[in-house]
Amino acid sequence: MTALEYANIIIDISHEKVDRLFQYRIPDRLKDKVEVGCPVEVPFGKGNTMRKGYVLELTDEPNWDPDKIKEIAAVPEDKLGAEDISIRLAAWMKRYYGSTMIAALKTVLPATKKQNIQKHKFVSLRMDLRQAREYYYECASKKNQKARERILAELLLAPDDRIPYELITQKLHVTAATLKSLAEKGVIRIDEEEYYRKPIAGDSDRYGAKELSPEQQGIVDSFISDYDAGKRDTYLIHGITGSGKTEVYIALIDEIIKRGKQAIVLIPEIALTYQTLMRFYRHFGDRVSVMNSSLSPGEKYDQMERARTGDIDIIIGPRSALFTPFPNTGIIIIDEEHESSYKSESMPKYHARETAIELAKLVPGGASVVLGSATPSLESYYRATTGQYHLFELKRRLTGGTLPQVEIADLREELRTGNRSIFSRRLQELMEDRLNKGEQAMLFINRRGLAGFVSCRSCGYVFKCPHCDVSLSEHRGGRLVCHYCGYEQPLTKICPKCSSKYVSSFRAGTQQIEDEVKKMWPNARTLRMDADTTRTKGSYDRILSAFASKEADVLVGTQMIVKGHDFPDVTLVGILAADMSLHASDYRASERTFQLLTQAAGRAGRGEKPGNVVIQTYEPEHYSVQTASRQDYEAFYEEEIAYRDLLRYPPISHMMSVQILSYDEDLGMQFATRLRAIMEQNKRDGAIFIGPASAAIGKINDVYRMAVYVKMDDYDGLIAYKDMLEKYIHQLEDMGKLKKISVQFDFDPVNGF
DNA sequence: AGCACGCCGACT
């Protein structure tokens, strides 16, 4: 029951007049039905025509003359349509991730109609040319029919006798009213045409489903018997690389489509490769469509329209594909669910996994969510073990390809025995061997956590915060700083553990490595792949295909080279600095490292020839390194979840990061301290406050960044804190006191701030 | 998007 008097409503989303809110009174009879996100019927405009709107805010304060505020007429009872669901989802995202409703709406309704001239409405002549010419002269002779004259002139000249509607209203300055009267007079005709662009020409030589292994078939059968029994659930498929998760997805989608439903498949942007897509195209033909960032807004809109009208049943795309307006979504699949690209970095900072689960609840009849990964996120595996998700395992590799032999090279030992190069002796040996045999190698530098941790190159000791157990970062003036709580200590030149003087911050780049390779093996042909070399469109695919066609012997790159793509001739993978991501200054460092190492190791020996992997590290005994080298997920999980439990990090607990951006460092710090104080004055059970502290990247474009963290078992408690802070911030803004500071919230952060 | 209002030329 809403006790509040007024609802702020947005009218007719589809026509991009999202800029204004209209306030309506909520009549008593509707008070228990009206809520944020729900569709309503309201009288609008001079003629009080009934229009559909959506409730975005509820309030007790009229924002103008209460006598002029009209009443909401009705709340439609019928099943929610695709757009209603999107708005509801936006309302949930606003609440759950703490963004504005407008930002949430823009995320959920990404494609706008106003894109290309190639639209569906066309205007054409309804009379023959002679008649039209006569009518044109008639208009031209009169002073008050200039608009008609312009249209006629344009239509007479049009090459195919028709003009896009938008061209007329925008370029010719003719209003819709004029067109309508001309249409009624029988001079012109307004046609709608369905015209959709297809981003990839689908060769639809469908071939039937592949024979599934008993393991795979078991998953499909179990899922379908749940589904047919009306059970909608979240499933986690933990399947080692090469165990055939994609075939399972395809079989599941087949079954879902047979039941008249549609499927959304999310994959990380980076894995949107031609091969992956072709597997879906071959099976589903033109019933499948792809969304990716290289599509123009117009093309994206077309994909959405095709989904809405039932032209397609399956959409594949990155996290934004989640908002495809299918009439009856039956399954949402998230492949490589551990990928950090599923967490949005702009407002609202939503996670595709959680949002998919929420969407699945809103969809008519409910949908099931299927998560898949070789290295599941701690979140998902934790929920699978606690019974919130259903766990499936794929333990057998389908296609041959033996598991590579993984070796760990101890860089401390290398230094001790006089090897100061960036390649361990074992890696040099193997490189030599592969280059001689004409086989390929990949060198992977882990550049995550570039903020630069400080370590001892002799014993591997890493300076850590005694309170937060994350690495300290080196700051100017010889200070070591914790990015969570702000703890600080002076940088010492001598290692506190082994007293050596090899203490330094760790930095390395792909460029240096490529240079080093060329120096050591002048005949080796190298390719480099990192943020610099993949800046232009298509360069990513170009580099990968060049390497696949053996135009180079060595591929040097950052984490982007470890995803997807099979190179059968790669028989050596070198991981140059496994530690890098281990000591990023946030609590997910070990998890990320394990995932990267496991995936990188999985690149070797995908073909017939056996492969080798060398993991170079200063910390060979670390559990991330050890368990990754054995490809032992469960062992890693046990260690990691114990650490999260001890320090109350997600997924055991929840964490909200309150991020403050300020042009003035002192002002920002003061404000952050004030925010923490406000929360502490209203302390809730089990809340733990940390900070404020400077962010991992303390300053970007002259804007200082700092954060306060709150850890709490109860997610709703965090939301309550967020609401409390938002209210306070709005008050200050209304008084004009918060010009130089902005605040954002990030729940259960995935990427460091 | 749709509607009313107000301006201005055309027709009675």
Added chain:
DNA sequence: GTCGGCGTGCTC
């Protein structure tokens, strides 16, 4: 004077 086309601005 009145009718009607057409551009503009507003819609709680």
